[in-house]
Amino acid sequence: MYPAQVGYYRPDSVEEALDFLDNNEGKVLAGGQSLIPMLKLRILKPKYLVDIGDLKELSFIREGEVVSIGATTRHSELASRKIPGLEIVQETASKVGDIQVRNMGTVGGSLGNADPSADYPALFTALDATMVIRSKKGTREVKAGDFFKGAFTTALEPSDILEQIKVPTYKGYRQAYRKVVRRAGDFALVGLALLLKMEAGEVKDVRISFTGVGERPHRPLEAENALKDTKLTDGDVSRAMELAVKGVNPPSDSRGSSSYRREVMKRLLKNTLEEMRGAS
Ligand SMILES: Cc1cc2nc3c(=O)[nH]c(=O)nc-3n(C[C@H](O)[C@H](O)[C@H](O)COP(=O)(O)OP(=O)(O)OC[C@H]3O[C@@H](n4cnc5c(N)ncnc54)[C@H](O)[C@@H]3O)c2cc1C
Known part of the structure; x- marks a missing residue:
């Protein structure tokens, strides 16, 4: 499907782009990888595209x-x-x-x-x-x-x-981004960003954030707090897995049900924590 007719403006600077956006009903275009499909599906019909993609x-x-x-x-x-x-x-x-x-x-x-x-x-x-x-x-x-x-x-x-x-920056943190996909190149069914700082065998800091499980990224602060100052035993990991999904109601769609996504969240967290625990 072709997009509806749309004006195109290519500014030479951010200042020019801002001037244009201030005076016109425009939509910023960068790489077009998400916006162009939306225009083709006519989900969006802006008057102008303001192409900032090549602004150095x-x-x-x-x-x-x-x-x-x-x-x-x-x-x-x-x-x-x-x-x-x-x-x-x-x-x-x-x-x-x-x-x-x-x-x-x-x-x-x-x-x-x-x-x-x-x-x-x-x-x-x-x-x-x-x-x-x-x-x-x-x-x-x-x-x-x-x-x-x-x-x-x-x-x-x-x-x-x-x-x-x-x-x-997070120097001294073990860091990993893991995602489960149905096919290579897909959006995440569930994705997990995890940063872990261990000192003398104890968790000093941990940061956990999931994608694909709700409308916004999910940062389970209760799970993070429960892991702090622990030795990351199997019991500590199990408790964090349960807290990570507490109150989370992921969507169900053709790629996976809500309960499956919750299970993937737990498994991703468990596997990544165990991997990090084993790393020197
Ligand atoms: C086949 C395919 C597979 C993909 N797989 C993944 C994936 O696995 N994981 C993933 O995360 N993404 C994936 N994407 C999305 C991809 O990462 C896009 O690049 C990204 O979502 C949009 O970046 P863009 O530069 O193309 O933005 P555009 O499509 O140009 O714009 C997207 C939106 O952001 C706005 N915008 C862009 N830049 C700015 C700015 N500087 N200031 C204000 N608003 C701005 C636009 O107005 C528009 O609303 C996939 C896309 C495709 C086509």
Whole structure:
């Protein structure tokens, strides 16, 4: 199906894009991997597309204690770059879609799209990242935990542009992003971002975040708290598995039932914790 007719504007700078969005009914276009299918299905019918996909000023990875990732950085760039203290970003990016999707799709597009089964929302929630958002009114910062409002809904207003994501580093943490898919390249049935800091055989810190189990990323704080200061025994892991699914009611669809997704959540957490426990 062809999209409805739409105007196209290609700004030379973020400032130009913001001016245009302030004065017109426009929709930001980055890699087009989610937006173009929605236009073809006529789920969205914007008046203009504002193509920021090639704006160099939004494509960067700046390392430091806090890492800054520009919104139009492609998944493939993140997949090919090991960032010290944020190795999980590379692992997650390499599991997004297939190579064509990774070459076109952007980190900002994935976050702006907020698909309930996408990988980065869970990742950046686990990492306690900050979204830096620009509009004609100025720049504001929103924590990942407050950014995702629901399925395909975020704190972004129509005339906003997500400029960058600021991420604290987690040096000394064991890090993993695991996802269960029906076919290679699929969205996650369930995905798990996990960061674990062990000292002298005890859990000093742990961060857990799931995708695919609700409208927003799910961070089970009770499970995290229960794991802290434990030796990560089998009993500790079992308790965390139960707490991780407490109050969670994942969707049922053709890929899996709600109860199956809950079971996958538990198994993913168990397997990844056990793997990390065994790692030196
Ligand atoms: C076959 C296929 C498989 C896929 N598999 C996966 C997968 O396994 N895991 C996964 O997570 N994703 C997957 N995706 C989605 C993919 O990651 C997309 O790249 C991503 O969702 C959107 O990024 P984009 O740059 O293409 O954004 P676009 O499609 O251009 O835009 C998406 C939305 O974000 C908004 N937007 C984009 N950039 C900004 C910005 N800087 N500021 C404000 N709003 C912005 C747009 O207005 C639009 O609403 C898949 C897509 C396809 C086609």
